[in-house]
Amino acid sequence: AQSVSQHNHHVILSEAASLELGCNYSYGGTVNLFWYVQYPGQHLQLLLKYFSGDPLVKGIKGFEAEFIKSKFSFNLRKPSVQWSDTAEYFCAVITGGGNKLTFGTGTQLKVEL
């Protein structure tokens, strides 16, 4: 069965610092990849997705992610974080052209002023 690993469980950054959150998946076939964000007390919102094409994907709020097939990775990046980026970030994958979304365990990001 497919799985998703997020190695950083808690990340603390100062405003304006650069962000990179790791995500690795285990599946050898076709994948659709997602990053969702969950602000405190709110539901999950889609940040960005990768289905095919350019492996560098740009999402909302200045986030981007790069799909590296050889590394089975889909890391999330942002050049300069803001206090309002404090949230939990989830990587997720759909495999084999299906609909079942499998989530990673999430990374709690805290941005300090």
Added chain:
Amino acid sequence: DARVTQTPRHKVTEMGQEVTMRCQPILGHNTVFWYRQTMMQGLELLAYFRNRAPLDDSGMPKDRFSAEMPDATLATLKIQPSEPRDSAVYFCASGRTSVPFFGPGTRLTVL
């Protein structure tokens, strides 16, 4: 601005009581998911439907949980009897392509 709606948003109940959570998917979406979120387990897929037919409910404890879609505009998740370990946030999500959109969740507390 189409959204997935869920009711109730919060539910506190006592152990042994029946709990029913409702979800209205976005109009035109043919896939509906139920997820449970806890601190310990993270986000777990409980069940999902396509065109109202259950495709996978392997993540759901069958003895006490049941999920149905009586029609295209309503999905329900029922727990009977509820237990304290069922305390969690239950999210419904719907999709038409492979991009699920999540509802606000139902925060369930079982005392």
